[in-house]
Amino acid sequence: MLTVGAVRRALSRRGSFRRGKDSARAVELGARWDAAWHVPPLGHLLRQRHEDRWFRVWSLPDGKRYADTADEHAEVLRRHRTVLEALLPPGGSATVIAADFGAEDIESGWTRSALPDRWPWRRSDDHWGLDEDDDVRRYLWVQDMPSVDALTELLVAAADDRAQFVATGPDATWVYCPYDGGADVIVADSSMRDRLAARFRSWAPSTAQGL
Secondary structure, three states: OOOHHHHHHHHHOOOOOOOOOOOHHHHHHHHHHHHHOOOOOOHHHHHHHOHHHEEEEEOOHHHOOOOOOHHHHHHHHHHHHHHHHHHOOOOOOEEEEEEEOOOOOOOOOHHHHOOOOOEEEEEOOOOOOOOOOOOOOOEEEEEEEOOOHHHHHHHHHHHOOOOEEEEEOOOOOOEEEEEOOEEEEEOOOHHHHHHHHHHOHHHOOOOOOOO
16 A cells, blocks of 8 residues: 555656746747747657658667666767767757656656756647657656756666657757667758768668668
């Protein structure tokens, strides 16, 4: 039988909210995001909608999914940081939009707990007028990050399949979507995609290995 304390702890880590923040900051982010992307900030939807501006990088050689050694953990972070630094201007800050789940999901609260200064923005089935293939509602939390260094904890969580988030710049012209095994990168146009994809070609899956 659950104690009162256990119930309170379970509720406190819930990743959902009734409504997003009603503020100028939230409205501005919504306007910038909608103008640029037209779909929720979820990696699979962004990739499907903007395939002509998308490329993928692996976080370990030969597409290995999870790190087993200290050197492999360091390599995962090195690759994430290198690509993010290519996207961010020197000294630039990033905006993290993190997806979490409702109380009915066992993973509810995992991503939210990794963002101490988060604020509730939107739900994934609101604003965009579409139904997701998996019919799962995500709750989107936002936090500004002053540097790539500030993203370390979240990048580790994504690599371990313990968080879902995307990072974008102040003007929302690119999106970085890390996951366990690599990251999807969606940029402003196909020319920029081609330049960056060529730069990171050695980290990309080949056609034969699949995307």
